Amino acid sequence: MSGTVYLVGAGPGDAGLITVRGQAVLRRADVVVYDRLVGDELLALCREGAEKIYVGKEAARHAMTQDEINALLVAHAQRGKTVCRLKGGDPFVFGRGGEEALHCRAHGVPFEIVPGVSSSVAAPAYAGIPITQRDVASSFAVVTGHTKDDDAPPAELPVADTLVFLMGVRALPTIVARLRARGADADTPVALVRWGTTTKQQVVTGTLETIEEEVARAKLKPPALIVVGQVVRLREQLRWFDNEQSRPLWGRTVVVTRAREQASGLVEALQNLGARVIQCPTIRVASLEDYTALESALRDLHSFDWVVFSSSNGVESCWAKMRALGLDARSFSDARLAAIGPATAEALQRRGLVADFVPESSISEDVAAGLLERGAGGQRVLVVRALEGREALEAALQAGGTQVTVAPCYRTAPDNSNADDTREMLCAGDIHWVTFTSSSTVSNFVEAIGAEAVAASRARFRVACIGPVTARTATEHGLRPDATASAASVESLAEAIRAAEEQDVTNPDTPAPDMPAREEEQKEEQNASNAGTTA
Numbered sequence: 252m253s254g255t256v257y258l259v260g261a262g263p264g265d266a267g268l269i270t271v272r273g274q275a276v277l278r279r280a281d282v283v284v285y286d287r288l289v290g291d292e293l294l295a296l297c298r299e300g301a302e303k304i305y306v307g308k309e310a311a312r313h314a315m316t317q318d319e320i321n322a323l324l325v326a327h328a329q330r331g332k333t334v335c336r337l338k339g340g341d342p343f344v345f346g347r348g349g350e351e352a353l354h355c356r357a358h359g360v361p362f363e364i365v366p367g368v369s370s371s372v373a374a375p376a377y378a379g380i381p382i383t384q385r386d387v388a389s390s391f392a393v394v395t396g397h398t399k400d401d402d403a404p405p406a407e408l409p410v411a412d413t414l415v416f417l418m419g420v421r422a423l424p425t426i427v428a429r430l431r432a433r434g435a436d437a438d439t440p441v442a443l444v445r446w447g448t449t450t451k452q453q454v455v456t457g458t459l460e461t462i463e464e465e466v467a468r469a470k471l472k473p474p475a476l477i478v479v480g481q482v483v484r485l486r487e488q489l490r491w492f493d494n495e496q497s498r499p500l501w502g503r504t505v506v507v508t509r510a511r512e513q514a515s516g517l518v519e520a521l522q523n524l525g526a527r528v529i530q531c532p533t534i535r536v537a538s539l540e541d542y543t544a545l546e547s548a549l550r551d552l553h554s555f556d557w558v559v560f561s562s563s564n565g566v567e568s569c570w571a572k573m574r575a576l577g578l579d580a581r582s583f584s585d586a587r588l589a590a591i592g593p594a595t596a597e598a599l600q601r602r603g604l605v606a607d608f609v610p611e612s613s614i615s616e617d618v619a620a621g622l623l624e625r626g627a628g629g630q631r632v633l634v635v636r637a638l639e640g641r642e643a644l645e646a647a648l649q650a651g652g653t654q655v656t657v658a659p660c661y662r663t664a665p666d667n668s669n670a671d672d673t674r675e676m677l678c679a680g681d682i683h684w685v686t687f688t689s690s691s692t693v694s695n696f697v698e699a700i701g702a703e704a705v706a707a708s709r710a711r712f713r714v715a716c717i718g719p720v721t722a723r724t725a726t727e728h729g730l731r732p733d734a735t736a737s738a739a740s741v742e743s744l745a746e747a748i749r750a751a752e753e754q755d756v757t758n759p760d761t762p763a764p765d766m767p768a769r770e771e772e773q774k775e776e777q778n779a780s781n782a783g784t785t786a
């Protein structure tokens with residue numbers, strides 16, 4: 252039986268602007284066929300094992316003709332696959348989605364359309380330009396600047412108060428000339444928005460008279476859209492996104508080094524302040540080679556008095572294994588549950604389980620003491636954790652007379668997936684900040700990038716650390732921090748960068764604090780991962 256082809260609008264660039272339905276389809280697709288304007292953040296949502304096929308039009312990478320794309324969609328569907336055809340903006344707004352749908356229909360392949368947020372509306376919005384406005388503009392038209400055989404807009408331009416041209420950068424002189432020829436005032440406002448809704452957004456404004464010169468001066472290149480009409484003036488008051496007043500890290504590029512699975516909290520905190528975030532994880536969460544300990548513990552859950560989860564990754568991977576074994580939350584009915592931090596407790600909550608104990612401090616000795624206070628001495632405790640987890644908790648529990656079973660459920664592995672690009676950006680001076688959330692992120696980063704490249708580019712970026720222990724390790728690696736968080740949380744780390752930017756002080760002469768305590772280290776890592784971990 253044929254699979255379905257879903258023509259899904261990815262939205263204009265900001266990954267948050269895909270629809271809920273689009274995201275759901277993307278998550279379960281077997282094959283994802285995507286365009287040039289679709290960002291990596293969305294592709295990261297694909298399920299493991301999904302086939303991702305790039306078909307965009309970009310000189311450097313392999314591209315396909317529309318006929319090849321049509322054939323590809325149908326071929327995969329006919330093999331019974333669920334196909335997500337992920338297209339920039341809305342699939343039916345200059346996306347050739349109609350052609351793809353017709354091709355599916357002609358071959359009897361079922362298809363569905365998931366509309367998207369079109370750049371024609373969203374990019375102006377992120378530039379602070381409402382495309383309609385009472386008393387200013389009561390209509391808008393979206394026009395191509397690039398007709399089939401011609402690098403030009405249609406000969407007859409539509410009449411509307413606001414005109415939005417897609418694919419029109421090269422045709423700008425023609426657009427201006429045609430509008431002038433039909434009587435538009437020379438001082439009609441015009442804006443070009445490039446990479447709208449993303450942290451690379453660039454806006455150039457002018458009038459029909461000046462815009463070509465402004466665009467040349469700014470060296471603005473595609474992909475960009477053009478907005479023509481009085482509403483463009485509103486940007487002066489409504490500029491909110493590419494604005495350092497409202498988003499103080501706008502224009503700053505910040506590297507996040509923690510594992511992708513744990514990075515979302517920090518990434519979000521930085522993005523909310525306007526930063527462009529580059530993820531350069533040096534470790535990742537990986538499957539184990541041997542699951543026997545976990546499997547036998549899960550089959551035998553009723554024999555434990557306590558189950559301790561030490562991270563939300565642990566909860567996730569434990570659940571994956573439970574599903575594989577045909578088990579569900581009822582297996583935990585006889586045990587009490589401990590979650591080492593709030594993010595872990597939240598991960599349990601999502602499975603309908605409320606932790607009986609969430610210690611205030613995540614230091615192993617404190618966790619053990621809390622469990623012992625609750626009667627764990629002499630009882631059976633299962634600890635679900637990473638393969639290379641800390642042994643201090645087990646030791647402390649055992650010392651208190653507890654029978655401890657450890658069930659590793661994932662491991663961490665090196666991840667060099669973005670090291671090359673990051674190194675290149677560091678050396679080019681394109682990175683303003685590098686953040687470290689634990690000592691291991693520092694040493695892994697230096698290893699992945701290479702000590703030489705780090706040293707060579709050191710003067711061009713600043714360093715922010717989540718706490719004094721990480722700061723000390725950074726200093727030891729020649730990365731003395733320019734900002735250190737006041738509390739061990741990702742929000743506080745982002746705030747430290749903001750404050751440093753505000754004062755624009757770099758104080759490389761301040762010695763790093765001398766606090767090597769192991770507990771502090773654990774606390775930093777744990778708090779940071781609790782605050783930063785979601786799914």
Ligand code: SAH
Nearest residue numbers: 340341344346369370417418446447475476
């Ligand atoms: N289906 C898409 C448009 C595809 S045509 C949509 O609904 O948005 C591609 C053109 O869209 C580009 O040449 C550019 O003019 C415009 N475009 C797409 N994304 C954009 C963005 N983030 N910022 C500015 N223009 C964009």
